[in-house]
Amino acid sequence: MKKIISRFAPSPTGYLHIGGLRTALFNYLWAKKNNGQFLLRIEDTDQNRLVEGAAENLIKILREMGLDFDNQEPMIQSKRIKIYQEAAKNLVAEKKAYYCFCSAERLENLRESQQAKKQMPRYDRHCLNLSPEEIEEKLAKGEKHVIRFYVPSEKKTEVNDLVYGKITVNNLDLDDFIILKSDGFPTYHLANIIDDHEMQISHAIRGEEWLPSLPKHYLLYQAFGWENAIPEFVHLPLLLNPDRSKLSKRQGDVAVEDFLAKGYLKEALLNYVALLGWNPGTDQEFFSLKDLEKEFSLEKINKAGAIFDLQKLNWFNAEYIRQAINNQDATYQNILNESKKILATTYDLEKVLKVSGSRLNNLSELKEAAAFYYNLADYPAEMLIFKKSDLEKTKLGLNLALENLAKITEDQWQEKELFELLDKLIQDHNLNPGDLFWPVRVALSGQEKSPSPAEILWVLEKEESLKRLKQAVDKLS
Ligand code: GLU
Numbered sequence: 001m002k003k004i005i006s007r008f009a010p011s012p013t014g015y016l017h018i019g020g021l022r023t024a025l026f027n028y029l030w031a032k033k034n035n036g037q038f039l040l041r042i043e044d045t046d047q048n049r050l051v052e053g054a055a056e057n058l059i060k061i062l063r064e065m066g067l068d069f070d071n072q073e074p075m076i077q078s079k080r081i082k083i084y085q086e087a088a089k090n091l092v093a094e095k096k097a098y099y100c101f102c103s104a105e106r107l108e109n110l111r112e113s114q115q116a117k118k119q120m121p122r123y124d125r126h127c128l129n130l131s132p133e134e135i136e137e138k139l140a141k142g143e144k145h146v147i148r149f150y151v152p153s154e155k156k157t158e159v160n161d162l163v164y165g166k167i168t169v170n171n172l173d174l175d176d177f178i179i180l181k182s183d184g185f186p187t188y189h190l191a192n193i194i195d196d197h198e199m200q201i202s203h204a205i206r207g208e209e210w211l212p213s214l215p216k217h218y219l220l221y222q223a224f225g226w227e228n229a230i231p232e233f234v235h236l237p238l239l240l241n242p243d244r245s246k247l248s249k250r251q252g253d254v255a256v257e258d259f260l261a262k263g264y265l266k267e268a269l270l271n272y273v274a275l276l277g278w279n280p281g282t283d284q285e286f287f288s289l290k291d292l293e294k295e296f297s298l299e300k301i302n303k304a305g306a307i308f309d310l311q312k313l314n315w316f317n318a319e320y321i322r323q324a325i326n327n328q329d330a331t332y333q334n335i336l337n338e339s340k341k342i343l344a345t346t347y348d349l350e351k352v353l354k355v356s357g358s359r360l361n362n363l364s365e366l367k368e369a370a371a372f373y374y375n376l377a378d379y380p381a382e383m384l385i386f387k388k389s390d391l392e393k394t395k396l397g398l399n400l401a402l403e404n405l406a407k408i409t410e411d412q413w414q415e416k417e418l419f420e421l422l423d424k425l426i427q428d429h430n431l432n433p434g435d436l437f438w439p440v441r442v443a444l445s446g447q448e449k450s451p452s453p454a455e456i457l458w459v460l461e462k463e464e465s466l467k468r469l470k471q472a473v474d475k476l477s
Contacts (some may be wrong), residue, residue: 001162001199002029002202003036003037003202004031004035004036004037004202004203005036005037005039005200005201005202005203006027006028006030006031006036006037006038006039006201006202006203006204006205007038007039007040007041007196007199007201007204008020008023008027008038008039008040008041008062008067008069009040009041009042009043009045009192009195010023010024010042010043011042011046011188011204012039012042012044012046012055012057012058013051013054013309014051014053014054014055014057014245015054015255015256015257015258015395016057016058016061016062016255016256016257016258017056017254017255017256018239018247018254018255018256018273018308019207019239019247019254020234020237020272021065021080021188021235021256021269021273022274022276022277023205023207024062024067024276024290024406025067025274026064026205026234026236026271026301027203027294028069029202029274029292029293030205030234030296030298031070031294032293033293033294033297034251035145035295036202037070037071038069038070038390039070039071039074039075039161039193039199039201040059040062040069040071040074041074041075041076041077041199041281042055042074042075042076042077042078042243043059043077043086043188043191043192044076044077044078045077045078045081045185045186045187045188045191046185046188047183053427055074056142056242056350057257059234061256061257063258064114064260064266065256065269065270066266066270066289067217067265073218075195075199077191077195078189079361080195081184081185081186083194083288084180084185084186084190084191084194085180085184086148086187087194087224088179088180089184089188090210091147091149091179091223091224092147094223095148095150096149096150096223097147097148097149097179097223098128098148098150098183099127099130099135099139099145099146099147099148100123100126100127100147100148100178101127101138101143101144101145102126102127103144104329106126106128106250107226110123110124111172116239117132118275120173121173121175121184122169122176123148123175123176125176126351127148128150128160130397133181135405136477144182145333146178146180146181146182146184147170147178147179147180148176148177148178148179149176149178149189149216149219149220149223149431150176151172151174151175151177151178151219152219153171153172155168156168156169156171157169157171157174157215157218157219158205159214159215159217159218159233160232160233161211161233161234161235162233162234162298162301163212163235163236163237163298163301163302163303165237165304165311167211167214167215169215171219174215174216174219177189177216178457179220181283188213189213189216189217189220190220192217193217193220193221193224195223196231197221197224197226197229200229201231202231202232203231203232203233203234203298204232204233204234205234205236206234206236207235207236207237207238208236208237208238208399209238210235211235212444214233214235214387217430218230220454227269231248234301235299236277236301237277237301237302237303237304237305237306238305238306239305239306239307239308239321240278240305240306240307240308240332241307242307242308242309243308244305247308248258252310256269256284261364261445262362262363262364263338263360263362263363263365263366264313264317264362264363265290265317265320265321265324265334265363267288267318267320267331268313268316268320268321269313269317270289270292271285271286271287271288271292271316272285272312272313272316272317272321274296275300276303276306276308277302277306278300278302278403279300280295280300281300283392286319301440313361314361315360315361317362318358318360318361318362321335321357321360321362321363322358323356325331325353325354326358334354335357335363336350336353338363339352339353339363339366341376342363342364342367343367343370344374346373347374347459347461348459349434351458351459352370352373352459353393353470353477355451355455355456355458356369356370356373356451356459359394359451365406370472372444372445372446372447372450373456373459375459375475376445376446376468376471377447378446379442379445379446380446380474381476383436383442383446383448384398384403384439384442384443384472384475384476386434386435386438386439387434388432388434389432389434389435389439393431393432393435394438394439394476395470395473395476395477396428396431396433396435397425397431397435397436397439397440398439398440398443398469398472398473398476399438399473400425400429400436401422401425401436401440401469402469402470402473404421404425405418405421405457405462405465405466405469406422406466408462410461410462412459413457413458413462415454415455415457415458415462416454418453418454418457418458419452420453422436422437422440422453422454437452437453440457441453441454441456442467442470442472443468443471444456444457444465444468444469445461
């Protein structure tokens with residue numbers, strides 16, 4: 001059986017787009033599932049779009065996400081310019097490509113006149129008629145030029161995509177596209193297929209936006225005589241905003257590094273992104289990277305655009321945070337380390353996380369969610385009185401709590417014991433929970449909504465808890 005080799009071939013733009021993460025992930029999974037190889041290639045031949053440090057950043061994020069690639073060093077296209085130039089010239093020698101010296105102005109005029117005649121804009125092969133001598137002369141003079149691929153006019157081109165099926169185009173609808181630009185750099189099409197061939201890629205998995213380029217790539221494979229070693233193509237459905245527009249930066253975060261900086265867990269991001277355009281065919285929703293390596297399959301990739309739903313990602317992330325805190329696993333250590341950067345160590349951070357961490361969508365919410373432990377905001381005295389209670393009962397509840405909590409020792413100061421103590425006070429004195437639990441909670445948090453009183457007592461510990469309860473009693477007298 002043919003060895004499975006996939007690749008992620010990003011053009012470094014300065015950040016890893018969430019769609020790029022999905023492409024990388026699917027390529028990675030397909031390779032792992034088949035004991036194959038997952039390779040990285042940096043497609044940096046567009047000199048106008050170079051961003052310093054972008055490739056390094058990309059590599060760092062991929063590693064951080066756990067999607068390590070199997071080539072020792074990524075293939076970097078900008079270091080291979082000679083190879084592409086050579087290949088383009090070979091195609092010229094074989095009359096499968098030709099030099100074009102047309103000026104931008106001529107091309108613009110051509111486009112306008114075609115548009116005026118309602119024709120499809122295309123290159124008119126003006127330079128195909130140049131004699132070898134004319135070409136030599138122009139090249140010798142250093143005239144600005146590109147190399148265009150000669151699209152055989154007579155045929156149709158048929159290509160198969162594993163997700164979208166058979167794609168057929170009439171060659172007449174394909175322009176003689178540029179393969180080598182006037183700056184001597186290859187276009188995406190040329191470099192992409194030369195490299196896929198050299199890397200022996202078995203599966204090219206990439207975004208749907210490349211589907212229209214597929215016939216061009218196929219023609220290039222043919223021109224080079226590589227049609228027996230064409231990779232399988234797998235195009236992934238577009239990622240959409242909830243309003244079905246194309247997912248873009250304008251409507252919110254799309255950079256993986258922004259999500260990480262906000263405290264999204266990589267496990268949650270990977271899990272969520274895996275489900276964008278792929279489904280396991282069962283009801284299972286939670287997948288670790290290892291699970292995905294087993295379960296992933298190309299047949300379960302859908303054609304329909306996949307909606308990137310931040311609510312759903314938040315839900316996954318909240319679940320992952322909760323699970324990590326309960327299981328105290330490796331992810332939990334990450335969370336704990338991150339929390340140390342966010343919060344002061346006045347209180348036991350493990351306790352803070354246990355109580356307030358399981359209510360978070362992401363870790364950056366921790367600062368706000370935990371603020372009341374560190375700083376009790378002023379609150380109006382009326383907030384202490386539950387809507388079904390009254391001043392007298394509230395005072396009674398608070399005083400009972402204060403007196404009885406003062407009596408218990410530091411060792412007994414545990415969540416369960418604290419809850420039982422408060423609960424017993426309610427029973428013994430014939431109070432409603434709202435007469436005691438509510439004011440104690442408000443006294444401790446200064447908020448109408450917060451974790452339960454026993455949980456907060458446990459985090460704040462005895463001294464601070466009693467101090468806050470006294471303050472509340474004073475407010476009411
Ligand atoms: N450089 C292209 C991109 O950034 C690669 C497309 C492909 O995988 O062929 O999407």
